[in-house]
Amino acid sequence: MLFSSILTVVFASLARTTLAQDQFGNIVYDAIHNATAITGTWSSGSKAVRTGQGFANPANMTFNYPKTTGISYSFTDDGFYEISRYRFNSNGSEPTCITGVIAWSHGKYTLNANGSISMSPFEDGFQQVQDPCAAISNFIEPFTTPEYYKGWRIFMDASQGPKLHMFQFDGTPLAPMFQVSVTPNMLPTQLLRNTDEPVIQRRSSAQGTSGSQWKAGVVAGAGLALISSTISML
Numbered sequence: 001m002l003f004s005s006i007l008t009v010v011f012a013s014l015a016r017t018t019l020a021q022d023q024f025g026n027i028v029y030d031a032i033h034n035a036t037a038i039t040g041t042w043s044s045g046s047k048a049v050r051t052g053q054g055f056a057n058p059a060n061m062t063f064n065y066p067k068t069t070g071i072s073y074s075f076t077d078d079g080f081y082e083i084s085r086y087r088f089n090s091n092g093s094e095p096t097c098i099t100g101v102i103a104w105s106h107g108k109y110t111l112n113a114n115g116s117i118s119m120s121p122f123e124d125g126f127q128q129v130q131d132p133c134a135a136i137s138n139f140i141e142p143f144t145t146p147e148y149y150k151g152w153r154i155f156m157d158a159s160q161g162p163k164l165h166m167f168q169f170d171g172t173p174l175a176p177m178f179q180v181s182v183t184p185n186m187l188p189t190q191l192l193r194n195t196d197e198p199v200i201q202r203r204s205s206a207q208g209t210s211g212s213q214w215k216a217g218v219v220a221g222a223g224l225a226l227i228s229s230t231i232s233m234l
Contacts, residue, residue, distance in 0.1 A: 035156040038111070041185045042164045042177035043072040051082040052185030056104035058192040061126045061140050063102050071175060073166070075109065080189040081119055082106040094133060103127035103143050106187065117166070119147040124193040142195070 043050055049070035056063050065086070072084040083105050091097040105125030110118045127143040150167045157163040162179040 034154045036154055036162045036179070036182075037077070038152065038154065038164065039075050039077045039182070039184060040179050041072065041074040041181040041183075043070060043180045044175040044177045045070040047072075047178065047180055049084050049086050050180065050185060051084045052187060055084045056126075056187075058104065058124050058126065058187065061193070063104070063128060065102065071177065072180075073164070073177060074184040074186045076184050076186070076189065079108050079110065080106070080184075080186070081109040082184070082186040082189075091133075097131065097133035100130040101127060105143055105145075106189065115151050117149040117152060119149075121146065122191050123195040124191050 041051055046068045047070070048066040048068045049055070049072045050066075051072045051074040054064055055066070055072075069086045069088060071087075074082045083103075085101070085103045087101055089099040089101065091099070103126070105121045107119060107121035107125075109120070112118060121144050123142070123144050125143040126140060128138070128140045130138045148169045150169055150171055152167065153165045155163050155165070157178065160178045164177045164179070166174045166177075168174065
């Protein structure tokens with residue numbers, strides 16, 4: 001919770017700074033930079049990660065793991081968004097200590113006049129972090145960090161159609177996403193869990209065999225993540 005709170009403060013500060021320094025300029029709605037509206041559902045790589053039914057259950061803070069990693073964003077035309085993420089983070093000093101993170105959040109977004117996007121999440125977002133080398137190898141916690149994207153562009157891919165590029169607060173690009181539905185596939189755009197007393201679920205790898213099972217799974221998944229990332233950048 002402390003880490004999430006610190007991130008919230010840092011991102012909010014960076015958002016204000018970046019807003020004044022944005023180099024992308026105003027949004028240009030034309031066939032070159034924005035071939036279609038941002039509304040709908042978008043997914044990266046193999047498109048296995050999707051928003052909406054089947055990815056997360058906010059009521060009991062659980063996930064249905066996709067076959068491969070990726071990200072998915074959905075936007076409505078009246079200012080609501082939803083994000084599904086599944087990724088692996090490598091560890092250069094300990095190659096076998098790969099961290100898996102799966103996350104879900106939703107809330108309200110604003111397309112700013114300078115071409116950026118501001119996202120304000122509801123309080124029911126959550127994420128699961130699994131690290132086979134940590135003292136606590138598996139835990140679920142609330143995830144309610146505001147997000148700011150410096151810019152976005154939509155191009156028309158010759159084979160897969162509309163292709164969304166989004167740039168984080170520091171200009172780092174997300175994996176390109178393709179439009180999988182012009183109608184946003186999302187859970188209800190309202191608070192979906194009582195967040196008065198958020199519970200962090202923790203389980204150590206010392207309890208049972210879950211740690212070793214995850215370790216094997218995350219190494220196999222890392223290969224899929226690498227393949228998916230390579231394909232998505234083509």
